[in-house]
Amino acid sequence: MARKLPHKDVVIVGLGWTGSIIANELCDEGLDVVALERGPWRDTATDFNIGYAADELRYNSRQELMLRPAQTTVTARNNAGQTALPMRQFGSFHPGNGVGGAGVHWAGITWRFSPADFRLRSHFTERYGAQAIPDDMTIQDWGLTYEDMEPYYDRFEYLAGVSGKAGNLNGQLQDGGNPFEGPRKREFPNPPMAQTYGPTLFAETAAKMGYKPFPIPSSLLSRTYTNPLGVTMGQCTFCGFCTNYGCANYSKASAQTTVLPVLMRKSNFELRTLCEVLKVNLDSTGKKATGVTYVDTSGEELEQTADLVILCAFMLDNVRLMLLSGIGKPYDASTGTGVVGRNFCYQMANQVVGFFDPAKYNFNNFIGGGATGMAIDELNNDNFDHGPLGFLGGGSTRCAPIGAEPISKRPTPPGTPAWGSGWKKAMRDSYLSNLSVGCEASSYANRGNFLDLDPTYTDRLGRPLMRITFDFPENDVKMSAYVTKKVGEIVRAMGAQQAVEYPRTGPWSTVPYQSTHVVGGTAMGADPSTSVVNPFLQSWDVPNVFTVGANVFPQNSGFNPTGTVGALAFRAADAIRSHYLKSPGPLVHA
Amino acid sequence: MKPSKSPNTGQPSVFHTSRRRFLATTAMGLVALTASGARAKLLFGTGLPWDSGSIEPPRQVLPGPWTFFTPREGELVEAIVERLIPADDLSVSGKDAGCAVFIDRQLSGHYGTSDRLYMKGPFQPGLPTQGDQTDLTPAKTYRQGLKALDDHCRRTMNGKSFTDLSPEQKDKLLTAMEAGEAKFEGPVGSGSLFSLLLQNTMEGFFADPIYGGNRDMVSWKMIGFPGTRYDYRDHVLKHNQKYTLPPVSIGGRGDWARKG
Numbered sequence: 001m002a003r004k005l006p007h008k009d010v011v012i013v014g015l016g017w018t019g020s021i022i023a024n025e026l027c028d029e030g031l032d033v034v035a036l037e038r039g040p041w042r043d044t045a046t047d048f049n050i051g052y053a054a055d056e057l058r059y060n061s062r063q064e065l066m067l068r069p070a071q072t073t074v075t076a077r078n079n080a081g082q083t084a085l086p087m088r089q090f091g092s093f094h095p096g097n098g099v100g101g102a103g104v105h106w107a108g109i110t111w112r113f114s115p116a117d118f119r120l121r122s123h124f125t126e127r128y129g130a131q132a133i134p135d136d137m138t139i140q141d142w143g144l145t146y147e148d149m150e151p152y153y154d155r156f157e158y159l160a161g162v163s164g165k166a167g168n169l170n171g172q173l174q175d176g177g178n179p180f181e182g183p184r185k186r187e188f189p190n191p192p193m194a195q196t197y198g199p200t201l202f203a204e205t206a207a208k209m210g211y212k213p214f215p216i217p218s219s220l221l222s223r224t225y226t227n228p229l230g231v232t233m234g235q236c237t238f239c240g241f242c243t244n245y246g247c248a249n250y251s252k253a254s255a256q257t258t259v260l261p262v263l264m265r266k267s268n269f270e271l272r273t274l275c276e277v278l279k280v281n282l283d284s285t286g287k288k289a290t291g292v293t294y295v296d297t298s299g300e301e302l303e304q305t306a307d308l309v310i311l312c313a314f315m316l317d318n319v320r321l322m323l324l325s326g327i328g329k330p331y332d333a334s335t336g337t338g339v340v341g342r343n344f345c346y347q348m349a350n351q352v353v354g355f356f357d358p359a360k361y362n363f364n365n366f367i368g369g370g371a372t373g374m375a376i377d378e379l380n381n382d383n384f385d386h387g388p389l390g391f392l393g394g395g396s397t398r399c400a401p402i403g404a405e406p407i408s409k410r411p412t413p414p415g416t417p418a419w420g421s422g423w424k425k426a427m428r429d430s431y432l433s434n435l436s437v438g439c440e441a442s443s444y445a446n447r448g449n450f451l452d453l454d455p456t457y458t459d460r461l462g463r464p465l466m467r468i469t470f471d472f473p474e475n476d477v478k479m480s481a482y483v484t485k486k487v488g489e490i491v492r493a494m495g496a497q498q499a500v501e502y503p504r505t506g507p508w509s510t511v512p513y514q515s516t517h518v519v520g521g522t523a524m525g526a527d528p529s530t531s532v533v534n535p536f537l538q539s540w541d542v543p544n545v546f547t548v549g550a551n552v553f554p555q556n557s558g559f560n561p562t563g564t565v566g567a568l569a570f571r572a573a574d575a576i577r578s579h580y581l582k583s584p585g586p587l588v589h590a
Numbered sequence: 591m592k593p594s595k596s597p598n599t600g601q602p603s604v605f606h607t608s609r610r611r612f613l614a615t616t617a618m619g620l621v622a623l624t625a626s627g628a629r630a631k632l633l634f635g636t637g638l639p640w641d642s643g644s645i646e647p648p649r650q651v652l653p654g655p656w657t658f659f660t661p662r663e664g665e666l667v668e669a670i671v672e673r674l675i676p677a678d679d680l681s682v683s684g685k686d687a688g689c690a691v692f693i694d695r696q697l698s699g700h701y702g703t704s705d706r707l708y709m710k711g712p713f714q715p716g717l718p719t720q721g722d723q724t725d726l727t728p729a730k731t732y733r734q735g736l737k738a739l740d741d742h743c744r745r746t747m748n749g750k751s752f753t754d755l756s757p758e759q760k761d762k763l764l765t766a767m768e769a770g771e772a773k774f775e776g777p778v779g780s781g782s783l784f785s786l787l788l789q790n791t792m793e794g795f796f797a798d799p800i801y802g803g804n805r806d807m808v809s810w811k812m813i814g815f816p817g818t819r820y821d822y823r824d825h826v827l828k829h830n831q832k833y834t835l836p837p838v839s840i841g842g843r844g845d846w847a848r849k850g
Contacts, residue, residue, distance in 0.1 A: 041631065043638060046645045052840050054818035055648065057797040062701060069708035078719060085716040085723055088708045197829035237821035248820070265637045274630040296630035362830050366815055367822040406796040406815050418768070419674040419788060420761070424812075428680060431813040457710065509719040 002293050002301035008034045008270075011292055011306035013277045013321065016101020017562065018548040018569040019312035020255035021159070024229070024263045025573035029581065032268050034304060036294050038071070038276040038313075039098030043256055048104075048246030056405035060244045065105050066090060067097040067314070071276075072459040074316060078471040078507045079448060080333060086457050086465065092509065093516040094244065095314045099273065100255045102314060102516060103562070107243040107370025107402060108219035108252050110162045111559035112153045112567075114381050115146035115182040120555065123382065124392060132392065134475060138343055138445040140554045143526035143535035146182040149567050152574070154185060156566030157217075160253035161225040161233055163190040164217035178214045180377045193222045193236065198363040198435045199374040202399035205494045211376040216398055217563070218371035219253035229262045240403030242370040252370070272296070278461065280309050280325035280545060289327075289545045295461060307584070308544050308576070312569075315551035319344075319451050319521035320466045327542050328522070328532045333450050333469070339532045340522060341451040344468065345556045347517035348395065348441035348476050348504045350484040354496030355413050358433040361495070365404035365432070373400030379483045380558040381442060391478040395441025395558035397487055404431070411436075413498055437491050439483045440515070441504075443556040446473040451521045472506040480504045517561050519553040526588070534588040536575035537568060543586045548572050650841055651695045651802030653688075658697040658729065663736050667693060667787075669753045673760045674791045681812045682805075684791055692794030692803030693732075702729035726777065728786060735783035738774035739767075800840045810837040 009031040012019045023033050042048075042065070058064045067073075067090070075084035096102030116123040119141045124133055133139065166187050167177025192215035195203070203213035220236040227233070236251040250257050263269055277294040281303065291305035311318045322328055322340050331342035356363075375398035377383055386392050403409065411434050416426040454467040472480075484503035491499040504514070525531030528540040533552055539545040548569050550561045557564075579587055633639050656664045668690045675684030684690075700706055704727040716723040726734075743752045743763070752760065766772040768788075770781030794803030796810075798818070804810065810817050817837035825833055836843070 041633065041639060049645070049647070050820065052648055054820055055798055055800075055840060057793060057801055058648065061793060061797075068706040070706050073708040076720060078717075082717065083714070085714065085720045086708050086710070088704075088722060091721060194826045196826055200829060235823070237823050238826055239820040239822070241818075241820070261638060264633065264639070271633040272630060273633065298630070362832055364822075364825065364831075364833055367825055367833075404815065406809065406813060407793050410796075410813070419764075419791075421676055421678045421680075424675065424678065424680050428813050431815070456712065507719050509721075511719070511721045 002303040004303045004305065008032045008304060008306045010034070010308045010310065011036065011304050012310045012312055013292065014038070014101060014311070014313035014317070015099050015255065015271060016096060016312065016314070017103040017255055017566055019310070020259040020263055021566065021569040022310055022312060022548060022573045023269060024259050025570070025577060027263065027266045027269050029577050030268065034270045034272065034306070036275045036277050036292070036304070037099055037271060037273045039067070039274065041273045042098045042100055042104060042246070043260075044246065044248060044250055048248045050248035053245060053248040054239065054241040056241070056407050059105075059241070059246075060405060061407055063090065063094065063244075065096065065098065065244075065246060067095040070460065071097070072317075072465065074466045074468050075454045075457050076468045076470070076510045078469075080469055084454055084467045084469070087510050091511045092514050093518055094513070095316065095516070099260070099271070103254045104246045104256070105244045106254075106562060107560070109371040109400070109560040110157065110160060110217045110219045110563040111396070112149070112181060113146070113557045113559055113564050114180060116382050117557045118142040118144060118146050118149065127382065128387060132386075136447040137473065137475060138447055140343070140445070140523065140525055140530055142524055142554055143531065148535075149564075149571065150182070150185060152567035152570040153563060155570045156563060158189045159227050159229070159258050160219045160566070161190055161221050161227055161258075162188050162217050162219050162253075163193050163222035164188040165192050165215055167214060176214060178375070178377050179212050180380065180383045188217065190222050190225055193218050193220065193372050195374060196238070196364065196367050196372065196401060198365065198401050199372070199399045201435075201494050202437060202490070203374040206376050206490055209490065209493060211378050211490075213374045213376050216371050216373045216375045216400055218369075220369045220371050221251050221253070227258055229259065231258055231261050233257050236369055236372070238367045238369055238372060240366045240368050241405065242368070243402050276461070277321065278324070278463065280311075280321060280327060282326065282542060286326070287542055289542050308546070311545070311547035312549060315518060315521065315549040316451070316466050318547045318549050318551045320453070322522055322532065322547070323453050324463060327539055327545060330452060331450050333448055336447055339528075339530065342530075343445035343520040343523045343554050344449050344451045344470060344518070345443040345445050345520045345553070346470065346508070347443050347515040347556055348472065348480045349514045350395065350439040350441055350480050350487070350504050351502045352437050352484060352487045352491045353411050353500045353502070354435045354437070354491040354494060355430055355498040355500070356433045356435065356496050358429045361433045363401065363432060363435050365401040365409070365435070368401035368403050370402045371400065372402075373398050375400075379439060379486055389482065391475045391482065393442035393444055393476065393479045393558065395439040395483050397437065397439045397483070397490075399435065399437045401435070406431070414500060435491075435494070435496070437487050439487050440558060440560060441476070441480060441483055442558040443476055443519070444473060445520065445555040449473070471508050472504060477505055517550070517556060519550040519556045519561060522547055522551045523554040524552040525554060528590045534586070536587045537572040538575070538580070538587050540590060544584065546572055546576070648798075648800050648840060650800050651691065653691060653802075656694050658694045658702060658732075662740070663732065664690060664694065665753055666736050666740065669760065670764070670787055671791045671794075673757065673764055674788060675795055681808050684795060686805070687795055687808050688799075688803040688805040689791045689794035692797065692801050693790045695802050696790065696793075697729045697732060703727050724777070728790075731778050731783060731786055734776050735774070735778035735786075738776045738778055739780070739783065742772060742774055742780070798840045806844055807837045807839055
């Protein structure tokens with residue numbers, strides 16, 4: 001029997017980006033808020049200490065800041081005919097753990113999704129006709145519009161201090177920005193990052209070919225900045241230890257560098273670290289949550305009652321908690337009914353590696369960061385005519401050297417031996433003269449891709465692991481082949497002696513790292529028969545439960561997700577403050 | 591729900607009876623989730639907690655006796671890393687760079703025992719897309735794989751051990767292992783052993799020297815990686831120009847110590 005703790009107004013599960021934003025907003029409303037975080041406290045001075053933050057072995061190879069599979073992992077299979085087996089170590093994606101979550105080790109690329117993304121099925125139907133969408137492609141509209149999201153994108157960008165150049169201000173296209181983006185009300189809070197040689201060469205070449213290059217919107221800061229909460233961040237130093245690392249310079253936006261210095265001082269906020277939530281408790285009607293049960297490091301089970309439960313954990317854990325708690329009807333792939341676990345999607349990570357003449361090209365790729373670089377958007381989403389192509393979707397194309405730590409980033413041309421003197425010479429020649437251009441592309445929902453609870457494998461607490469059933473749909477593989485070929489043309493035009501194209505192809509493997517942009521499973525939407533939460537991220541079934549994270553995406557765009565996740569956090573907080581608290585209950589009546 | 595309550599009149603909580611910045615629960619851990627066995631903590635209302643001992647800084651690996659390998663295993667691994675990274679006009683050998691010491695120290699720690707990985711059963715064979723599904727930790731793979739390598743040599747090379755072979759013979763055998771074609775007895779296949787050896791050798795060669803390999807930053811000097819400098823703002827716009835400052839590691843640089 002769990003020991004019952006004094007009541008709180010709000011319990012938040014997970015203190016990463018979304019948990020911190022919502023906790024801060026609800027504390028401002030005067031509510032008593034407690035956050036339960038399964039990992040440890042982390043801050044810049046201790047955990048991302050400049051004396052040893054630049055340690056590839058510890059942080060990249062051994063994944064020091066990430067969720068440890070011994071605590072929890074997932075099982076995976078490509079289709080329902082296979083037996084799912086555990087990811088014994090994380091490969092394909094890197095869930096975070098601890099305060100700040102995956103927002104500690106993210107790259108910092110901060111997009112807005114395009115207006116068409118939020119009404120994707122309607123958009124494709126209008127442009128190409130309903131028959132252009134394959135029967136098994138379960139893409140859908142989000143139940144809101146880009147215009148609904150704009151104010152919240154703005155709030156997240158100003159919180160994080162995003163450095164970039166607007167491409168569309170109030171409908172007026174702006175030189176040097178992304179001409180395909182939705183209209184912004186105002187400029188980015190900070191000017192774009194300076195650009196190293198590689199992205200500069202990419203942008204010059206792409207412009208000559210007719211593309212419109214622009215700087216990647218970056219939550220690594222181009223200058224010192226004080227955000228609206230009064231928290232000051234420093235200028236990015238291009239240290240090259242960025243993605244998969246914490247930032248020692250206070251230059252990469254994270255909960256630590258933007259919200260926590262304010263939130264942690266609030267007397268109506270409390271954080272309990274190393275406390276893992278087991279489930280959301282429901283009352284006898286099943287329509288109201290009474291709080292959560294969690295376990296601390298002593299092994300004791302504790303019950304935290306609360307009026308409002310907000311799931312802000314990593315997206316896989318949010319879906320898992322919904323399933324473990326019996327909130328919403330689980331998805332059944334064989335019949336296509338139910339919703340929780342449905343529309344699990346990923347990101348098609350395509351890449352072209354260029355090998356240039358070492359006597360002429362020195363890219364110094366160790367000078368960089370997760371979000372430094374230049375991009376083009378002509379190959380993304382529906383920015384090109386898919387009519388004759390036989391697939392839908394696309395990706396944001398960018399040259400973004402994130403660093404060149406040499407255990408992991410020393411590509412050699414195909415055919416090079418993996419060891420010996422021949423390897424050594426080829427590797428040495430390529431190290432400073434290789435340059436990659438990536439295309440981070442859309443992943444569209446498919447009837448056979450879903451999440452549910454594993455029947456065999458359990459975590460350290462005896463709960464079923466999340467089971468991923470996923471493979472790349474034919475549509476996405478065709479799209480990847482197309483966009484990667486186009487990227488290859490650019491890399492060759494840049495002067496590469498050899499451009500090696502790596503379009504993503506099936507079957508999906510759990511082994512090599514691809515992207516941590518796993519999304520979906522508790523889709524948001526206007527129709528409860530195809531969504532788990534309404535457009536304010538409130539559970540249709542249990543209205544005092546909200547969930548905020550990439551788990552509410554109905555499918556994935558050709559963009560990194562964090563900008564949209566941050567905007568959704570502000571939007572959900574605003575809905576709770578402006579509407580829910582005045583009249584607790586469903587914000588949308590189906 | 592009390593939406594209009596002021597931030598400073600929160601209901602009393604049992605946790606507010608102590609005025610300490612944060613309280614640790616007293617019972618010991620169910621599972622140690624951090625190296626230091628951290629316990630659940632409550633943090634509230636008084637700003638950012640900062641605990642100077644909360645994270646372990648890396649410790650400099652020192653040369654000296656093996657901590658994991660037997661003397662024979664150590665000899666074998668030194669002979670192998672000397673072929674994977676041979677001495678030539680670009681660098682010293684993997685052995686002289688400290689790769690075997692690096693691997694030995696890694697196998698003695700959490701990496702060797704897979705403490706942080708998911709090692710619950712049932713263990714069952716999987717597809718290549720499902721990754722390693724064996725119960726073999728790196729430590730077990732080395733212990734059993736190196737023995738299998740030694741046995742294989744004695745069986746197929748007229749009783750010679752790996753360390754007795756010529757460089758050409760060693761390379762030929764390593765090539766067969768790389769292709770998974772050398773037939774080892776026991777649970778560790780030659781391909782699995784090779785791929786782990788290659789991965790760990792490269793980790794040792796390119797990791798910060800604090801871990802025992804990459805002695806004197808030999809690999810970083812060879813390729814032009816400046817290490818842990820952490821600030822390149824003055825070079826960002828120097829397009830296509832060589833970066834000329836020498837590398838620095840977490841432990842500093844050898845010539846700094848000599849000055850003292």
